[in-house]
Amino acid sequence: xxxxxxxxxxxxxxxxxxxxxxxxxxxxxxxxxxxxxxxxxxxxxxxxxxxxxxxxxxxxxxxxxxxxxxxxxxxxxxxxxxxxxxxxxxxxxxxx
Numbered sequence: 001x002x003x004x005x006x007x008x009x010x011x012x013x014x015x016x017x018x019x020x021x022x023x024x025x026x027x028x029x030x031x032x033x034x035x036x037x038x039x040x041x042x043x044x045x046x047x048x049x050x051x052x053x054x055x056x057x058x059x060x061x062x063x064x065x066x067x068x069x070x071x072x073x074x075x076x077x078x079x080x081x082x083x084x085x086x087x088x089x090x091x092x093x094x095x096x
Contacts, residue, residue, distance in 0.1 A: 004061035006068065007052040008076060011044035016076050020065045024052055051080045 005024040009017045009031065017040050021027040028049050031041045041047050055061035068076065075090040 001056055004055045004058050005052045006061050006065045008050050008080060009041060009047040010050045011041055011047050013044050017041050018065055018068045020061050
C-alpha cells in the first residue's frame, strides 16, 4: 500500500511551506540540498520538518494539503504543536 505524506517545513525566515509526497525523507533531503533552485524553500534554507501526517488515499492527502495552505500561520502552529482544540477558533474570521 502506497503512503502519501502531507508535510510542513519551517524555513529559516520563520515561514512555512506545505507539500505532499510519497517519499518524505527523500523530499526533505531534496529541499535541504537545494535540488529545486527556483522553489519557495531554495532561498530560505535551512528548512526543518515540523509536521507530517500519512494518508493511504491520495485524494484525501491532496485535499488536506490544499486546506492547510489556506491556513494562517497561527493555525499552522497550533497543528504543529498538537493544540487541536485551538483549530476551530483559529478558523473563525475576526470582525472589528
